[in-house]
Amino acid sequence: MSDEKMSFVSHLEELRRRIIICLVAIGAGFLVTFNYSEIILRLLKRPLTTDLAFSRTYPFLRSLPRPGPPIDLIFLAPAEAFWMHMKIALFAGLLLTLPIVLYQIWKFIAPGLLSHEKRYALPFVVFSTIFFIGGLLFCFYFVLPFSLNFLLTYKTENLKPMISIGNYIDFTAKFLLGFGVVFELPLAIAISTKMGLVTPQFLSRNRKYAILISFTIAAILTPTPDVFNQTLMALPMYLLYEVGVLAARILIRKPAVASQEATEGV
Incomplete structure (x- = not known):
């Protein structure tokens, strides 16, 4: 204690x-x-x-x-x-x-x-x-x-x-x-994937929630209440989410390829 x-x-x-x-x-x-x-x-x-x-x-x-x-x-x-x-x-x-x-x-x-x-x-x-x-x-x-x-x-x-x-x-x-x-979103997704907190499959399945969350966060962060400016933030945010999903797939694939090469070498 x-x-x-x-x-x-x-x-x-x-x-x-x-x-x-x-x-x-x-x-x-x-x-x-x-x-x-x-x-x-x-x-x-x-x-x-x-x-x-x-x-x-x-x-x-x-x-x-x-x-x-x-x-x-x-x-x-x-x-x-x-x-x-x-x-x-x-x-x-x-x-x-x-x-x-x-x-x-x-x-x-x-x-x-x-x-x-x-x-x-x-x-x-x-x-x-x-x-x-x-x-x-x-x-x-x-x-x-x-x-x-x-x-x-x-x-x-x-x-x-x-x-x-x-x-x-x-x-x-x-x-x-x-x-x-x-713009830190892709990095956050990559780190979460590396730590095993999320998987590319999980991220892909929940795209619709990612869109909803993107607009919700944009509504909170933008200093004006109009939909126009919220969309200006929400669309890049969702695109960054897709970049994060792509990065997660690459990070998952690399260890798998390395493991396969090691097995073939044996």
Whole structure:
């Protein structure tokens, strides 16, 4: 009982240590990126400018209505702009230190893994970072311009868009983080398959539930209640599910082929 209690206490101590390392890393990233928050803000505003106007970025959709000239962001409270620069720096600091955070997560769960499973530490960190950044880029260059173009076409002569910096950054951050997390789905499926939690057959049988869950999660993660933007997230999510199923089949097939070759060699 005493050993179990000490083991539990040690587990909590390790968790505390990993959290502190993550917080220190994110804090350092925040200090670095705060000096560049204005540059990052200009980058985040690009979907509101003609640089990413939908008719230019995607010529095959020229028939869609244009949202009009670039929109200037405003702030509605004396401290709103300051706090948004803080939030931008925190968001950028998290992205900058993402490999460190992912590595600390791995180090925390590694003691519970078998020795041959621990060699996946580097691939886990590398691919998690790549998939997350891939989700951000997909959202920024495709989904955000599409979404903003759709929403801003509802302006009329009596309704003029005046978007505050706080609302815009919150809107953008939720979309970006949502897609970053969603793009981790193939990796999560691959890891679950490798650990024996799911099989390709199970994943294939439950495609209809995957579609339902995709739209449910999209409804939770998207910052707007309209079906249009939810579909923009749900469809890629389901496609990523299919990528995960394909990865699971490959992972299952490789050990089987290796075992067959070993048997033939004997």
